[in-house]
Each structure stands twice: as structure tokens, then as C-alpha cells.
Amino acid sequence: MTRTRPGLRRLAAATLVGVGLLAADVTSLRAAEIVVTDATGRDVGVTDARRIVSIGGSVTEILYALGLDARVVAVDTTSIHPPSALQDKPNVGYMRQLSPEGILAMSPSLVLALDGSGPPEALAVLRAAKVPFVQVPDRFTPDGILDKIRLVAAAAGEPRRGDCLAAAVAQELSSLATPAGPRAAGRPPRVLFVLSFVNERAMVAGRDTAADGIIRMAGATNAMADFAGYKPVGDEAIIAAQPDVVLTMERPGQTFTAEAVLSRPAFVMTPAGAAKAFVSMNGQYLLGFGPRTALAVRDLAERLAVLGAPAAKPAAESLPAVDTLTARHDAALEACLK
Structure with a gap:
């Protein structure tokens, strides 16, 4: 205001x-x-x-x-x-x-x-x-x-x-709003976001978090939406969540690999572990909620689809490549201000 x-x-x-x-x-x-x-x-x-x-x-x-x-x-x-x-x-x-x-x-x-x-x-x-x-x-x-x-x-x-x-x-x-069509098993994929590991316990994202927001915008379901914020959870909670995909973010000094996460005993006992379904994206790009977020949603949706977990329509036909977005926004700003 x-x-x-x-x-x-x-x-x-x-x-x-x-x-x-x-x-x-x-x-x-x-x-x-x-x-x-x-x-x-x-x-x-x-x-x-x-x-x-x-x-x-x-x-x-x-x-x-x-x-x-x-x-x-x-x-x-x-x-x-x-x-x-x-x-x-x-x-x-x-x-x-x-x-x-x-x-x-x-x-x-x-x-x-x-x-x-x-x-x-x-x-x-x-x-x-x-x-x-x-x-x-x-x-x-x-x-x-x-x-x-x-x-x-x-x-x-x-x-x-x-x-x-x-x-x-x-x-x-708005170009992300159209669903991709029928989903596997008749439901959106369950995605578990892992922020870090604390004393061998996974720090995961619940509702009211940036991770929860981007997962929902990509047409998927947060596998840990029963609580709010970020919280360390034990193996039992991970197994009970039964995620189809594990999502992490890349940041300076910390980048998880699929093997480092999915080989842990609790993750092995989930659909994500069985399918080796793992996605890692740049943290600021994925969770920033700024001018590039539509592209991040598209990219996440595309990666989920590749893993056999279709989510929101990628909308690749209407969104530019990441490296051309700045020029597109500059042009839109210039035209609007005339």
C-alpha cells in the first residue's frame, strides 16, 4: 500500500x-x-x-x-x-x-x-x-x-x-495455469524438499515455506504438508511420507547428490528411492519468488515430468530461456513506460 x-x-x-x-x-x-x-x-x-x-x-x-x-x-x-x-x-x-x-x-x-x-x-x-x-x-x-x-x-x-x-x-x-492432463496413479506427484541434514536427520519443508509454494505452483503435492515451516524429521516420518520425488537446492558450499540422499535407509524405502527420482536446482532461482519464478516453476515441472511425475504445464512455448529473460523484461518495461 x-x-x-x-x-x-x-x-x-x-x-x-x-x-x-x-x-x-x-x-x-x-x-x-x-x-x-x-x-x-x-x-x-x-x-x-x-x-x-x-x-x-x-x-x-x-x-x-x-x-x-x-x-x-x-x-x-x-x-x-x-x-x-x-x-x-x-x-x-x-x-x-x-x-x-x-x-x-x-x-x-x-x-x-x-x-x-x-x-x-x-x-x-x-x-x-x-x-x-x-x-x-x-x-x-x-x-x-x-x-x-x-x-x-x-x-x-x-x-x-x-x-x-x-x-x-x-x-x-498465467501461462503456468493449465494442467498437463491425466497424472500417473490419478494424483499429483508427492515431492519431499530436503533443506539439509542435522545429526543425520533430514531438515524438510512443511507448509508455509518457499519450497511448499514452488512445489504447489508446479502442480505437485508437498509430501510434508502436515506441519508448518522447516523441521528435522526421523526415518519413520520419511517412510510414512512416501515421496515420489526428492527435491533439494544447490547453494555455495552445499550441493547434495542423488546418491548421497537416496542411499540413506529411510529414502530407500520410498518410491523416490526406488525410482532414483531426485531433482536439485539453484536455491535462489528455485525459492526466490521474484521475476524468474515462472521459469523456475516451468523447469521444475519439466524435471518432474522427465521422472514420470507430470505436474503443471511446462509452458515452454510461451516462456523464454533463463538467459534471455532479462532482455525480455527490459523490453516490456520500455514499451510499457512509453
Whole structure:
């Protein structure tokens, strides 16, 4: 939710040009206070969006997709797409282990942090600082993605850009809505997402998680939907879940192989273990819930289909390759803003 309060003094155009901004940006950046309602229900006023610290991979991805990367002065370690973000921008650390001093040292005029950032003590300091601090909601649904795009754009003073990008992403997401047809055994495949292993117990995803959201969007069923969040479970729970496919994510320093997971005694006693049905995908791509999520859903659905577990329609005929998506979004944004 956004609204504006007029009355703040416009800066001279020459001053803005001196820091690399066009005079046309005055209205969106300094002429009025933009008020957004963040994930916590707080109303946050933003009067200057020229120096943004972006925390959360999908937040950074959205800012770049909006064409606002020049305003980003620092990112966190989860901001791995596009690769230039971490390569070119200072790094303020992991989003769940933030140091408010490190963030404020970047002299930001706005901090955008994905919901779930922490620790709570650090967030309390950032909320108390004079710099506007906006927690960006992270809901694991198509509508949640579109709302995230619009909020990030509104906080940055570019609501029209947000509407344009959201429209392009909504069209991509809508192409995933048609089922593929009859499914094996008359039911959607049961997918078990394994985050990690803790003391030989599998840390798996229940409902209300990004993994649960992407599994459902791909037309499958979360095999561990009886509880919420991520939870370590014993062998009995894995056997009882009877997953058809095991899904994991690739991240720096941790990439599971099919053999390392499916050879464990509990997994051997499941349909996934018997069929060696295993899928591993890049973590930010799979669970980011940002501008690339429609492609991630398509790719997951295609991999499930290859394993004999058809899910949602891959929609390959209407979605581009991953490496051409940025150009497609840039073109859509340019055409919409004319």
C-alpha cells in the first residue's frame, strides 16, 4: 500500500545532476514523501531513494529488473542474481545475521530488507535509525510475487515501473495455469524438499515455506504438508511420507547428490528411492519468488515430468530461456513506460 504526502522542498536540478541523476527524477525521488506499508504493518515514509541498501536476493533481483541498479549501494550475500550485484556492490553480510552498523556505514537513504531478515536486535536498531527501513513481504504465491514487485518499486519512488514489471511477470505466471492432463496413479506427484541434514536427520519443508509454494505452483503435492515451516524429521516420518520425488537446492558450499540422499535407509524405502527420482536446482532461482519464478516453476515441472511425475504445464512455448529473460523484461518495461 502506498500514498504520497506533498510539501517537501524540491532539490535544485543542478544538485541532482551533480550526483548522477536527471532532473526528471526530482518528482519521484524528492518532491513528495512516499508512504508504504511494509510486511510488519508499519507505515514507512521515504523521501529519498537515491541510495538503497538491498537485503534479500529477490529484492535485489527486482531492483535490477526495474532498472534501478545504479541506486543500489550495497547488497547482502543472498543477492546472487544478477551476478554483477555481488561482484560490483559492497556486501553487508548474510540477511539473517545483519550488522546494523555495517548497513548504516553505507550511508543509505533507504534500506529494503526481505521479511525474515535478522536477527531481531539488528532490525530493532535499523527501525530506530533515521534512515527509512522497509521490510518487504515474502509470500510464496503468484500474487505474493506481484505484490513484492509493486512494493519495492513504490518504496523506490517508481510505482509505474513496478506496475509494468508486475504486468510482464503476471503474464508469465498465467501461462503456468493449465494442467498437463491425466497424472500417473490419478494424483499429483508427492515431492519431499530436503533443506539439509542435522545429526543425520533430514531438515524438510512443511507448509508455509518457499519450497511448499514452488512445489504447489508446479502442480505437485508437498509430501510434508502436515506441519508448518522447516523441521528435522526421523526415518519413520520419511517412510510414512512416501515421496515420489526428492527435491533439494544447490547453494555455495552445499550441493547434495542423488546418491548421497537416496542411499540413506529411510529414502530407500520410498518410491523416490526406488525410482532414483531426485531433482536439485539453484536455491535462489528455485525459492526466490521474484521475476524468474515462472521459469523456475516451468523447469521444475519439466524435471518432474522427465521422472514420470507430470505436474503443471511446462509452458515452454510461451516462456523464454533463463538467459534471455532479462532482455525480455527490459523490453516490456520500455514499451510499457512509453
